[in-house]
Amino acid sequence: MKQLALVIDLNVCVGCHACVTSCKEWNTSGTAGYMADMNPYAKDPTGTFFNRVQTFEVGQFPATETVHFPKSCLHCEDPPCVPVCPTGASYKRESDGIVLVDSEKCIGCNYCSWACPYGARELDEHQKIMKKCTLCVDRIYDESLPENERKPACVMACPAEARIFGDISDPDSEVSSAIRESGGYQLMPEWGTKPANHYLPRRKASITIHEDELVRSDNPLKKEHQLPMPDDDDPTFDEITSW
């Protein structure tokens, strides 16, 4: 069964929030209605976002590493938010595994957001319905867009190409090979939700080189061995040879 997902490379993400703003820009004109911004220019501005980037500092100063961590709905293969919904507004599509909220059916009871361990759902302050990442379902199938643009807005916007989009159930897809080759992992595996979105861990950017790898000690002709420079008093090559 098809399962669309994002794979986010934490080794590459620079924390620029381009995915956050492009997500908001695209989805605020989506079919479910705009994404509210309350007090945008006043004290305590707040609003609905499908995607947020958080930053963590790992280790103790000065030996620290900064990890930028984008998080949106993980489109779990066994989503805990779906069975608890009393109206059926929260559902997972059979065809591509995207978890969606039917904006016409949602009663805004917040119960699905309680069931989600990741805090991926947000109640829209203006419309009073639950909102979440749709994997840009209104983009990825839009045939009026050029084929290479049929991707979620966050993937299109990422300047570092830290986000990959594809079908994780297809072992030959780019996302599957990235998960396989780069140690992709899921968040909070302890709840058995099987998140479809995966993260690629930070990778070491240094390698250990031993001296004998630079000098070929086993070379019988000692090709790298350099002769000492001749002294100035020594005869030149021309002086010791005759034609």
Next chain:
Amino acid sequence: MHPAFSIIFLTTLIGAGQGLFLALYSGQLYSVLNLLPDESPSFYVIGSMLVMVLLVAGLMSSFFHLGRPERAWRSAVRWRTSWMSREVIVLPAFMGSVVAWGLIHYLGWNPVLFSVSKNISVDVSLLVGAVATLLCFTLFLCTGMIYACLKMLQEWASPLTVINYTLLGGSSGFILATVFAAWQNSGMSGFFGGWSVVLTLLAFLTRAASLYRNARLKHKSSLQTAIGIRHTDIQQTAQGAMGGSFNTREYFHGASKRKYKSVKWAFLVLAFPLPLLLLSFGLGSHVMELLVAAFLMQYIGLLMERWFFFAQANHPQNLYYQTV
């Protein structure tokens, strides 16, 4: 979790209503078995009206929790998977059966169906009451399971949640039944009073058990599993929003440590020993005010208990918001 007053009032009000019905019906059952003096139909009629007032008030309160209350009817659809949907179905069904039970007493449509012995005869109201009792316990189960089924909220994910909702509702309802019976000069007040003591003590034991359990709870999720970075020393430097978000409001109670702790001790006193003291003095001295005070004090205690129930639940998503 952020305690929502709509849910606090919903669960405490319907709990008291359910308990009151169970008290009235057990009174009827005892009088049928000739263990208690018979009561006039008006006793049950006024009693069932009181039950309905509590249930309707609770239902009204629940609407304030919905973002789109005009769509509330949709919430009965997913009863196969959602405990909330089941509650939405069982609550009106229970209300309907209580109304039917009250009407049977009021209109006197109460023919004897069959007799067990010379003195014990089963009439229609007894049968309707039995159906209502079944629905009443189902409602307790549904209400409790709404919280107990969320396995990631480990403070709630325990059979104790359902047991506490049932026993606390029962305790509150039986104390109210004692007040009601004393007001009606019924001979049942002693019977209700006795069971109030038993239920309140049982509720104290199970609530204390859940406090004991939660104090020793080991959370399955950690910041390491939340972001998948295996390091013992991780600090959050940015939460993704400067002015707060749904995530920082919905899942945090926002009270100071002192308030949080004092609510716990306040409900432990107000919901259990204090009403029992007032109840026993009230029944001993036949002072109505003491009995009313016993119910009201306990109700305030139960509001605090429910507030604490929500506030204590630590949602795993809070790991993503280390500095709230």
